[in-house]
Amino acid sequence: MCPLWTNKYIALVLACFLFAGAKAQVNDHIFPAAPAARPYIDFDKKGFLIHGRRTFIVSAGIEYARVPHQLWSDRLLRLRRAGFNCVEIYTFWNWHEPHEGQFDFKGDHDLDAFLKLVHRMDMYAIVRVGPYYCAEWDNGGYPLWLRFKPGVRVREPNAPFEKYAGRFFDRLIPIVAANQVNHGGSVILVQLENEHNLGWGTAMPNTYFTFLKDKAVSLGIQVPYFFSGLHHDSDPAGDRPSLDDPTRPNPWMSTEFWCVWYNGYGSTEKDARTYAYRTWKIIARGGNGYNYYMAHGGSNFGYTNNDEDAASYDYGAAVGQGGDLRPVYYAMKRAALFARSFQDILENSTAGAGGYRVSPAGRIRFADTLPPTVEAYTLNPGIRLDSCEGRILTLVHQGKEVTIVTYGDPGSRIRLDFSLPQGPLRIDTTVSTEPFTCGFPGVRVLVMNGDWADRTWVVGHDLVVGPRYVGRMTADSLETEDTLGAPVAPVWVYTEGAVRAWKAGAPTATPAVAHITPGPWEGADARSPLKTAPMSKASAVAAAQMASAPAPEQMGSDGDLTADAWYSTKVFAPSAGPYTLLVQGADRATAFLDGKPIDSFNIKDGQIPLVLGKGPHDLEIFTAHDGRDKLAGFLGPIDKADRKGLFGQALLVKGPPPFHELQGWRMVKATDMKQGPPKDMGEPYTIGQDAFDKKQGFGWFQVDLPDPAAPTIRLDFASVDENATVFINGRRVYRHEGWNEPFSVTIDHADTLARPVRLSVFVENYSNEGGIDKPVREGALSAPVLVTGWRMQGGTGLRPQWRPKARPAARATTRPTAQATAVPGTPCWWRTTFDASPDPALVWRIIPKGLGHGSIWVNGHHLGRYPEKIPVEGLFVPSCWLRNTQNELVVFDEDGRDARQVTIGLEAAASRNRILWQKP
Incomplete structure (x- = not known):
């Protein structure tokens, strides 16, 4: 049997993710926009309307707090190139108010700048304002100072908590409100709270929810909003044949479509197939939008990680920690471009017989084993696509011409039927190993295989074909990326009525070495x-x-x-x-x-x-x-x-x-503890056993203690699930709230310890499994002395007063004198320099070989904590924090380990060549 606390943790994490149980599934509704915002963002049962146009929301989970602000533009562009038209973000409270009353909205914390950048990128934003966040973030996003405020009870009707959360909202919400779409900004939806046990959608079970709603609205929120989330799952469509619900007043949306997971690094072709299938199910069955959590995970810089993570929050996401593009990226891109190409169908459709989505704008037939078939869709005045056999990647309107990008396996058939003023027309062709075009006036059909489809990019009204990624593009220049060390492949740009092969410059040079040995090292003990x-x-x-x-x-x-x-x-x-x-x-x-x-x-x-x-x-x-x-x-x-x-x-x-583990527990269920511990000891109970069948319940857990050999005893509880009231011989001696939290009880009352000594624990369980999670230890103490003072x-202790490092003439091979006198096991500091190219397409990692636990800084920037807890070698170094030479590397090792085995490694699989192209 798994320990009960582990089961409880898993259950609550799933509750955090899986709608918090049945209650969250009951209400997935969204509060409508205020009248002033409805012309800009609105919805009905069939879909979303943005600026009055039917819009399919393809959203990417990304946290600005996990990306240096210098890289925001790069990461957003990668998401936009994959067809995402929206991002979803958390606004971590402790990221913006780390110290009470000291708010930080500058630099990496500049939410306003991030939201304005999203708008300039022609994307929208869904903002999750908290005040709780989850997200594998330290303390769930609560500021550390909050836990020391008297009387605070989080996420409940509680005046102290509402006071501090309200003060944070007073600073946060006006920034979000100023960036709403009706004010010329990017924000189209707002989430209040997050994955709360009680209230999702528009459900407000108590005054705490009312407080959040009233506060947000009073501070200017006018776009649609909701509580906790909508349809969080790794397979949101599940086995349901249709996501249509005539009783629901709003569209179907998944605000957390989990892809891969936070304990992984990278993604595989299998992951791509899995999440592609789950995404197509959403599109086919009437979903009106989804948000991948995460589309780009990023890093836990500083001390922001929770106890499940270290520096990396890669999540196996589409865009890797170092900006690399994974197989799931291209799978997401195919679905996104299709959904957005035919959003006027998908956002105004009903389910029809035979797997159809039927709309006034046309029909799409979906089948699990066949590409979707688009029918009766008007491309331009007088030109209608009657049917298409073969996958459509995207439609691009280029002046008076529409380019249809189709793809399939080499040798497979592509057939398109059109209605024109002069009569029907058919294009019937076979996919080749190289892209080719066909068509007629007003329509160009670009035919390619799946690999070329992944190498096809929509940039404004242009189509770029050839590279693994397209970055910045101007009228005369284009930046692309491809596999590190790969030969330069040709690039074609399709514009209205023309296609040109652009002229390539030299790719960026591959580094001469994959591992850099820094040095010489300076070291010093960390002094108390x-x-x-x-x-x-x-x-x-x-x-x-x-x-x-x-x-x-x-x-x-x-x-x-x-x-x-x-x-x-x-x-x-x-x-x-x-x-x-x-x-x-x-x-x-x-x-x-x-x-x-x-x-x-x-x-x-x-x-x-x-x-x-x-x-x-x-x-x-x-x-x-x-x-x-x-x-x-x-x-x-x-x-x-x-x-x-x-x-x-x-x-x-x-x-x-003096401790030993208590044995012989027994248990009696109860309705309350008013009558005190029962005389009946109850049925045998095993520590770690669920006593309540995964339901709310109460009970007495009792055991007789060995005859104490001393007048004072101490009881150590590792965890009781959820709340515990402790009695000795019928006398109440201690009350503890919360699960998976250690607490101790010391008893030295002579009358209380009258023989025999019976320990009774009243346990209150409010959700999922419950009972005594871990063993309880008892110790008889002889003349214990209270240690005070x-x-x-x-903090880490005093940092050495190092002078600026001069360029070393040679690398050190011995431990410095300053460290040679250190006692093993004493926390210590280390410092050195290294040279590494700051090219943003190169992914460098600090590999903490030989170290124990601690932190790493590069040029004063805290990369985060090591050792990593996922299968990745080393801590990611953002290129924007590097210089060409003399990069300072500082290590604080809490275990006092020697840093001389630390190296800087190039993650070749994530690194890329950059090529600059010129228009011919």
Whole structure:
């Protein structure tokens, strides 16, 4: 059996994605546009209308927060070239308000600039404003400071949460509103909240939803909007023969059509076939639009990743992390160009017999094993396409001429029947290995195979045939990309009534080496800031307050946003010997006793073994984490959700760890806990078992503790699903809310510990599986001493005061003296330089071979966290952050590993040749 917490996590992730259960499927409606916006964006049951024209929405999921702003234009153009006419974005709260009241909308955070760029690219935008996001993003997008605000309960009717979310909306929503399509901008739809357990579409089950709606509208949102999402799935059309629904007042739309997944890198031909089929099902069965999540994944720069990811968020997307185009890209392109070519049919059609979509503009017949057949479609006045046997990639109107691009397997038949004023006309031909044209006045038919179709691009009213990708194009020049090292293939440009072969320049040079060895390296131990750094007045006040606190504060309570923190205190041993410090912690930690590292330990066990001499000792603990949980499906207080660093009461006890796992649990279902723990112990219960059949329910979980050998006992709970109220011998001693969160209970009341000692836990489960997820440990403590006087400072520690690096005469082969005296396991800094071409078509990665956990910077830009958690070698370096020479590479390794094996590698499969063409 899988551990219950794992099942719960999977269930809530699926709830986050799969409509949050049946409730989300009930309502996939969209709030209509305000009257002022309806001439610009409107809908009916059959489809969307933008500027009064039937428009099929082919949307690409992309996060501006995961792409440097210098590359926004490049990534958007790649999506536009694939036929996308829209992008869908999140506006992560912690990306824009990392510190309370300090808003950032500049540079990489400039939402207004991004939305205006989308408009200049002749694309639309769907904006998901939160305040919750998911997206495998740190803390689900909640600012770290929010978890330390008293009384905050997220995603519920809660005045403190609404206060802070409302303040964020006060800054965010006016930017979105100013960029609405009715104000000359790109925004056509807005999503409030995201994948909420209770309300999707237009459902508003409580006043929290009313608050979001009223706030958005009061701040100027006039385009259509909805809650949480519409039809999130990896196969949105599923097995339904039709997506038409006469009871639904709006079109069918999928705002998250998942392609590949966030634990993968790259895509295969099999993926392309899978997602092509699922996309064609949407088009064929009456869908009016879809958004691929993700079409371009990008990177988790800085500390933005959640605990499932590291630096890469490639997602196996159509456009790779380095801008490369995958097989799914070309599959998406074929479907997108077709849907947009015949959007006046698809956005105003009904299902007809024989697999038809029928519209006043024409008919399209779909079949799973055959290309769609277009019938009775008017191309130009007096020219109608009566039928087409063979796939149509796209239609391009070029002045008075229409070019129809058709494709199929070599040797397959292409037949088109037309009605002209002078009578019927048929074109009947066979696909060859090379493209060719045929037709008649007013219509040009371009016939090609599938590979050439992938090499065909619509640029304005021109068709470019030949390259793997077309970038910028002017009247006289054209930039293309092809496989790295491939010979330059010819390029033809089809304009009205003409086709020309353009003249190629030399391709960009392939780098001479695929791996660069940097050096020489400088290294230095990371020094604890708690002893060596002068404190500001504010920090001194905070430290004084913390010194009188009974427990260490969780990481982030000082406002630091990194994934690291240092803790220090003093411990006193009345006699020499072994001791155990009992303190809760998360992820990873390194402890130093009187300046020297102690033996390894697992901080998640909550036990740090110490060997102390008699008297006082200095204890320092460096803690680090790999990203915070995205809090999928989480409602309620987040102050204790996925805490990092050290937290909870710290006790020093004499001797080795005293804990053992409790056995012999029994369980009784209940309706509430008003009557207190029952005398009946109930039926046997196994830890990790679902006690509620995946439904809401309550129950008592009980066990008799071994006869304590000491007057104080401590109970360590790793996770209870969902809420737990703890009783000892009928007395309530502790209340905990939330699942998959560790907590401890210390009991030292003599009357409470009257023998026998019975532990009763009342568990409240509100969704999916429930019970006690992980083992509960009990320890009898003899004369425990409360350890206080804790100081904490977030961050990596003091960075070395390195001077600017001079150009090295030779590469170093030995470890620098500064690092040679370091104690193994001590967090450390490393620095070097390297040379690499900043050509945007080359994909460079920093390969952290030999390192443990940590972060990498190039020229001051934080690439993100390593090690990667997906099958990709190294951290992506955006070309816009590179210089031709003297690129500074800085590594912070939390485990104190040697950086001399680190290299810079060229990802050849993702890299491309760039070629500049001139018009003849």
